[in-house]
Amino acid sequence: MLIRGVVCTVCGCCCDDLNVEVVDGRVERVENACSLALSKFKHHSSDRILKPLMRKGNGFKEAPYHEAIREAARLLVDSNYPLLWGWCLTSCEAVKLGLELAELVGGVIDNNSSVCHGPGLIGVQDIGISGCSLGEVKNRADLILYWGSNPVNAHPRHMARYTAFAKGRFEASRGDRKLIVVDVRRTETAKLADEFYQIEPNSDYELLTALRCAVNGEEMELNTVAGLPVERVEELADSLISCRFGVLFYGLGLTMTYGKSRNLDAALSLVRDLNRKTKFLIMPMRGHFNVTGSNEVFTWVTGYPFGVDFSKGYPEYNPGITTISDVLRREECDAALIVASDPIAHLPSSLADTLKKIPMITVDPHRTPTTEASRIVIPSAIVGLESTGTVYRMDGVPLECKKILNPPPGVKTDFEVMSDLLAEVKGLLR
Amino acid sequence: MVGECLVDLNGRFKLVTGRTLIQGMGKERGKFTEEYLKEISICELDPEDMKLLSIVEGELIIVKTEFGEAKLVAKASTRAPHRGVIFIPYGPVASLLTSPHTDGSGMPSLKGIEAEVFKG
Numbered sequence: 001m002l003i004r005g006v007v008c009t010v011c012g013c014c015c016d017d018l019n020v021e022v023v024d025g026r027v028e029r030v031e032n033a034c035s036l037a038l039s040k041f042k043h044h045s046s047d048r049i050l051k052p053l054m055r056k057g058n059g060f061k062e063a064p065y066h067e068a069i070r071e072a073a074r075l076l077v078d079s080n081y082p083l084l085w086g087w088c089l090t091s092c093e094a095v096k097l098g099l100e101l102a103e104l105v106g107g108v109i110d111n112n113s114s115v116c117h118g119p120g121l122i123g124v125q126d127i128g129i130s131g132c133s134l135g136e137v138k139n140r141a142d143l144i145l146y147w148g149s150n151p152v153n154a155h156p157r158h159m160a161r162y163t164a165f166a167k168g169r170f171e172a173s174r175g176d177r178k179l180i181v182v183d184v185r186r187t188e189t190a191k192l193a194d195e196f197y198q199i200e201p202n203s204d205y206e207l208l209t210a211l212r213c214a215v216n217g218e219e220m221e222l223n224t225v226a227g228l229p230v231e232r233v234e235e236l237a238d239s240l241i242s243c244r245f246g247v248l249f250y251g252l253g254l255t256m257t258y259g260k261s262r263n264l265d266a267a268l269s270l271v272r273d274l275n276r277k278t279k280f281l282i283m284p285m286r287g288h289f290n291v292t293g294s295n296e297v298f299t300w301v302t303g304y305p306f307g308v309d310f311s312k313g314y315p316e317y318n319p320g321i322t323t324i325s326d327v328l329r330r331e332e333c334d335a336a337l338i339v340a341s342d343p344i345a346h347l348p349s350s351l352a353d354t355l356k357k358i359p360m361i362t363v364d365p366h367r368t369p370t371t372e373a374s375r376i377v378i379p380s381a382i383v384g385l386e387s388t389g390t391v392y393r394m395d396g397v398p399l400e401c402k403k404i405l406n407p408p409p410g411v412k413t414d415f416e417v418m419s420d421l422l423a424e425v426k427g428l429l430r
Numbered sequence: 431m432v433g434e435c436l437v438d439l440n441g442r443f444k445l446v447t448g449r450t451l452i453q454g455m456g457k458e459r460g461k462f463t464e465e466y467l468k469e470i471s472i473c474e475l476d477p478e479d480m481k482l483l484s485i486v487e488g489e490l491i492i493v494k495t496e497f498g499e500a501k502l503v504a505k506a507s508t509r510a511p512h513r514g515v516i517f518i519p520y521g522p523v524a525s526l527l528t529s530p531h532t533d534g535s536g537m538p539s540l541k542g543i544e545a546e547v548f549k550g
């Protein structure tokens with residue numbers, strides 16, 4: 001059976017034009033998939049967790065589902081300040097239940113954006129954002145600027161579907177669009193660019209500020225900026241001003257480096273300045289398929305996009321205080337619920353070591369370094385393959401994922417696991 | 431200026447961690463597969479910096495930062511020139527070297543970290 005219009009659940013592009021042929025409950029063929037998506041469809045069943053696991057000595061023992069839920073609920077209720085983390089490789093419906101749970105147990109709930117595009121969200125709160133949908137970019141943009149982003153590796157279909165190589169209504173071919181890349185290395189994306197500006201690491205703020213000067217017609221009494229001769233900075237500013245419809249796509253090269261949210265203040269301000277001269281927009285290159293959705297649901301429910309602390313009984317947001325890295329650095333949490341994330345592999349190791357010291361409950365389809373370090377592991381179905389669910393594309397467009405396969409026998413969806421956990425916690429608190 | 435040598439004789443570099451296509455495909459295949467573990471254990475260097483430090487492709491090197499150290503396999507970068515910049519794909523090995531400090535933003539520093547490179 002060929003299932004058309006399947007939403008890909010890998011990166012923030014959420015490509016919704018995949019055609020998947022399913023034969024005897026297995027994926028036989030996938031059309032329109034990038035190499036990341038192909039790897040997911042081909043290997044989704046490898047290294048799966050099929051039964052709930054509970055820590056016994058140095059190993060695990062299989063446990064009945066309801067026992068695992070009961071123990072997980074007890075751990076969270078007995079905890080003084082639990083951390084609820086992840087929420088970006090799952091559905092919006094599961095995220096909503098996670099927020100309700102965080103409020104009930106008085107914990108701190110944070111999502112992956114605090115270690116990826118969180119600084120951009122802080123920048124948006126400071127400055128505001130000139131945004132649009134990717135459809136507008138595809139149809140109208142004649143200048144594409146990737147800054148600290150390498151979509152060839154991280155978002156392989158972004159350029160073909162929406163930017164440089166997309167066939168739009170008004171900008172129909174590669175020749176109609178100028179592609180500019182700013183990065184610290186000549187990446188695969190940079191090699192495709194019409195203009196490439198190679199800058200020194202940690203100098204993004206400096207260059208963005210200089211560009212604002214150039215765009216606003218101010219003289220710069222400098223020879224070089226960020227490793228570039230000042231003439232090249234002026235050349236870049238001229239390119240940005242002279243387009244009809246420009247878009248700046250920024251990656252983690254801007255959010256994870258020196259300056260962090262201040263880099264985004266500068267980038268958002270540059271785009272604001274450019275709008276006095278031409279039409280210009282800005283968009284983050286979101287990594288996980290539903291990190292945008294997680295921010296949306298967090299914001300609807302609490303008013304804040306990530307790093308929300310319920311320990312006082314009401315939502316409090318203070319990046320640098322109520323975010324995963326900071327609560328772990330202060331060693332404040334005494335239990336953790338991890339949903340669809342692998343912080344042990346990806347957090348700086350000193351933070352991962354702190355996390356390993358506290359009891360972790362992990363809900364995940366696959367075995368990861370985090371599940372290996374957990375006290376309780378509850379398997380889950382893969383969103384977009386084995387369960388439906390709402391996800392948000394990087395431009396904020398919601399998409400409904402399809403269920404194209406059955407999960408392994410007895411394995412529940414994130415939504416079902418969170419519903420059962422929430423009901424158990426409510427029972428214990430009654 | 432970029433393209434010129436930023437490396438002093440003590441081998442001080444700027445470490446950048448990030449996504450690669452193989453790392454991305456590997457994590458979908460499984461976090462304990464050979465493909466993934468091999469890709470997250472490489473360190474890309476500018477070929478000119480490799481010459482300067484007498485490091486050859488495939489050689490074991492040690493990368494040290496203020497936050498830890500890790501053994502990695504040296505790989506000549508195909509994204510050169512980027513003198514003084516080394517690159518390690520995201521994963522548990524890169525995480526041994528990255529900074530937990532968030533500067534009040536919630537974001538740890540995963541790119542642009544001062545590092546030293548030694549022969550393994």
